[in-house]
Amino acid sequence: MKNFGIMFGKEIKEFLRTYKVFVVPGLFLLFGFTSPIITKVLPSLLSSLAEEINFVLPEMTWVDSYGQFFKNLNQMGILAIILTTMGTIAEERNRGISQLVLTKPVPRTSYVLAKYAANFLPIAFTTVLAFFATWFYTDVLFPDTVFLNGLGATGVYIAYLAVILALVILASAMTKSAIAAGGLTVLGLIILNLLPLFSKALSKYSPAVLADYIYQVAGGTAASGDVWGAIACAAGTVIILLTTASLVFSRKEL
């Protein structure tokens, strides 16, 4: 792990000084602010758009507001994360920058782990900030909002994010092209989502089911044993993915 700190510092600076600082945090904060408002106005919006059709919508609650927020993060948020991080190793290798850095005393494991940590931490931090925004507006717009449910769901989302990001890092370490890395990540995500179909244990604990647990935790209906089990499996998956990424990258010719 020699020089991890210096590589991590460099990556954080890169995050703060390039477009990356605007894309994911901007998008997450936008979802944080707008999700409760959209949830609140959606029924009246739909009614006013098509007055001749009689919509019967259940009354929206704080659970729907949280649900809307996490649905946005799970779709557009994940897509934005993949797009902004898929080239993190592949592009540097392709452009020869990694060659310049790795002929200095930087172990490849430090290089890979610094990439992961420096991409994960700002996004996790932004997710928490965005949740606070959503919680604030949800509390203003809906009665009886439960803060802890939302915070718990944010934690589950961050665990899910950790797995996705580890997958992107592995894909990026495997190829020399950002687009190929993006494609590999999507393939990995498909495989990850198919895993719960193969056994009962996987349907409870595989990282992909975290995406479902987010909504259950937000609504207060999740079985905490299953959620903690899935988080532990997610942690194990992250370790396996990052170890594989380090090994794969160590064998790559620069």
Added chain:
Amino acid sequence: MEYVIQTNDLCRLFGSVKAVNNLNLNVPKGSVYGFLGPNGAGKTTTIKILLGLPKPSSGTITVLDQPAPSKNYLHRIGFLPDVPNFYPWMRGDEFLTFAGRLFAIPERELAKRRDELLEITGLKGVKTKIGGYSRGMKQRLGLAQALINNPEVVFMDEPTSALDPIGRKEILETISLISERCTVFFSTHILTDVERVCNRVGILNHGELIREESLADLQQDYASNAFRLGVIGDPAPFVQELRTKAWIEDIQADNDTLLLTAFDIQAAQREIPMLLSKHRLGLNKLEQVEMTLEDIFVRLVKQ
């Protein structure tokens, strides 16, 4: 002689192609070693192997008394790739600070060294981000980062090939300057650059080292047995007969000027006048020539 780089029967295969073939390099300490070869000869592959980027298929390497591939000597070397690329969002001084910290250079010393290198490479006071640098500026920054740790050996992969004449001159001057304090291993196909700064050469062709010695010795070897003849008359029959002689090594004809290389210099000196007379040719020039590195290189590669 103390060597800082040695390879023994180094091979690197790409499928069935031998990019590097039984390479035995000996780079003396303090030398400016020109690693010459045509495009595709295996120069870049060799440098990358020496830096531990790919592993060799077979053979052994020693760099600064450390067996390679190993990371034990990385803090004692510097590397300038052929087209150095950097983080475009950084400034040049920031990249040097980043590189210096990777070598764990104390901050005060690092600041001093960084300023000195920026001064030497003409980048002092440049506040533009690296993304806005010209190719020559990137090359100079590449050179500065290769020197930030006061390396004992600097590897340079074709450092001047992409530069204009002014950029080349600046880089070569800097190489001359740094050669006083470290060994420079410098790959190129630009022979005039080698003649200007190197004192030892290794010539590589199809992955094989075909010659390795000091530049002076190489030029001496080839200077002693080469003649330039200016003849009056048709030289074709003369050339035809010369080719049958056991003492002739090579003949290059350019109209009425011939460049002869002989295995046996005495035999050549004795027989050439007789043959000229026999073919009734006049003579307007006969001189022993010092061959340029380009002449030597072309001959060695052709052989």
